[in-house]
Amino acid sequence: MNVLKTPSFFRPASRPSSPAPVAGLLRPDSVQGPERQSRPPNKLSLTNFIRQTPSQQPTPAPNPTPTPLIQDGSYLEMLSLKLSEAVSKALAQPTGPPAVNEQAAGRRPIPQGRGLALGSLIASELNAANDNPHLHRAVLRSLQRPFTVMMTNLSGQLPPLLASSLFHSTPTIANQVAFPNSVQLYALSIAKFSEELLQVFDNLGLGLDNDIRGDGLKSIRDGFVSIINRVVNPLVAGIRGELIPLIESLEFPNQGSTVKVPLGAKSTTLHHSSIISLQALMPAYARALTTYTTSTLSHSTLASLLISVLWKSLIALSHRVDSNSSPSPTPEASPLLSVKKRRGSPTSTTPPLTPPPGRFTIKLPPSRPPSPPAAAVPATASADCRALYDLLILLPRPSSGQESTRLAKEAVDEAFEGLRTLPALLDGVKTKGSSPGNADTIARELNDLTAEVPSLIALPVILHAFGGSGTSSVAAMLGIPEDEYRKGCLSGFGRAEECTVAIAQRAIDVLQTDPVANKIVIRWLEMELAEIEEDTSA
DSSP states (O other): OOHHHHHHSSSOOTTTOOOOEEEEEOOOOGGTTTOOOOTTTTTTOOOGGGGOGGGGGGOOSSSSSOOOOOOOOOOHHEEEEEEEEHHHHHSOOOSSOOOOOOOTTOOOOOOOTTHHHHHHHHHHHHHTTTTTHEEEEEEHHHHHHHHHHHHHHHHHHHHHHHHTTTTTTTOOOSSSSOOHHHHHHHHHHHHHHHHHHHHHHHHOOSSOOOOOOSOOHHHHHHHHHHHHHHHHHHHHHHHHHHHHHHGGGGSSOOOSSOOOOOOOOOEEOOHHHHHHHHHHHHHHHHHHHHHHTGGGHHHHHHHHHHHHHHHHHHHHHHHHHOOOOOOOOOOOEEEEHHHHOOTTTOOSOOSSSSOOOGGSSSOOOOOOOOOOOEEEEEEOOOHHHHHHHHTTTSSSSOOSHHHHHHHHHHHHHHHHHHHHHHHHHHHHHHHHHHHOOOOHHHHHHHHHHHHSSSSHHHHHHHHHHHHOOTOOOOHHHHSSSSHHHHHHHHSSSHHHHHHHHHHHHHHHHHHHHSTTHHHHHHHHHHHHHHHHHHHHHH
16 A cells, blocks of 8 residues: 555656745846846837938038138248149049930039028128238239139130020920020029129129229129120020010900800800910919019019010000900700690691590600800900009019119019000990090099000000091101001000100190090090199199
């Protein structure tokens, strides 16, 4: 029995005995020694494998202030070498692969900001020599040679660019994306570089003295101005040459009274073909002019362009005579609409004995007849004028921040105001011409409508609406040809203002031959002359 209670002979002799149980289980990492510390919770986080963004690293200053040279015995010689090296670096070709449509004859545009970097170097040396008048004059004399070399270099690069046919290309519907082209980009970069250096000259007061005993940089300053004008003026003139013919064609309305358009069209007004072309081209012209006229020197050229376009618009729309649009043709009567039967009316005099089988079926409504084709009526002069004004306001205007461009800005704003108020006059003469009223009352209302419109622009509109027979043309009343009248009296805002009094007095004398038929025009001209005399005396 003792043998059966402890059967040791049934156990294998090779199996070791199990160790005695312990109070707690040890973690596997605790047996490696007390020197190993526990891993922090975020040791294996994904943030350690994410590449740090460049924004998290400190960025160096892009343009540190240049350190002036030590003013010792070799200062002027070292300054000349430093300025020559800075000019060479400013005109050097940029590094890196070129962008698409960037190279012109193997050369790339001058990067923006190099002129300002060169100006900061010059400013640091001049400021360091402010305490020594003799050294300050010597530093100014040291600027003449590097700038003369730079001006010779820039002037030599311009003629091939200006003579290229690509330089004189203007935006079209087909090449709006690739505009400006590579040649224009390179020429504009030279103009921008000159503009930056001219800004430095303005800040430092350089090149303002005509005296040869001054800084001697007046010729360099004039050279920068010449470069900007040689680049910007032809580009602006190219856009002007494209805009003026489209504007002048607005004087003649579209041919044809009605034009069929597809069904579902949003509008039935057909604008002039020039308006349709300008709707596609004006955004490209606006971007181009914004790129050309970054310098305040070119704002006078921009103002001349805007005033010329606005004046041509006023002349064309005020002398335009809209043809009477024939009413849209009435659609032919549909067979379903021509015969209208009463519900339940008999088809014959004797009703049938039994109702027809279709009497007890569901009656569906007849199919709707097709809608008549829409007719597009040509837009009136006032509608085209409003559309043209909405397009011209997309163009940039001269800046009003400086005194030199403030007068140009005021002149452009005044011209825009005249075009904006012209549609109200074109619509007003139609409503007032069809409704009878007192001549003084109508003339006073016309005077209010023409407050912002030049008198010689409003005169043909009022003559056509309220004048008698043979008084629709101002040139005929003056006894001169139409072309001579426009060249001599309607060449611009200023010339028209000078000729207003003489032409108004001559028109009154001619209209007095039939005072009853021309009483509204005569009364309006008298009010205009009274206002001009009051403004002159004030």
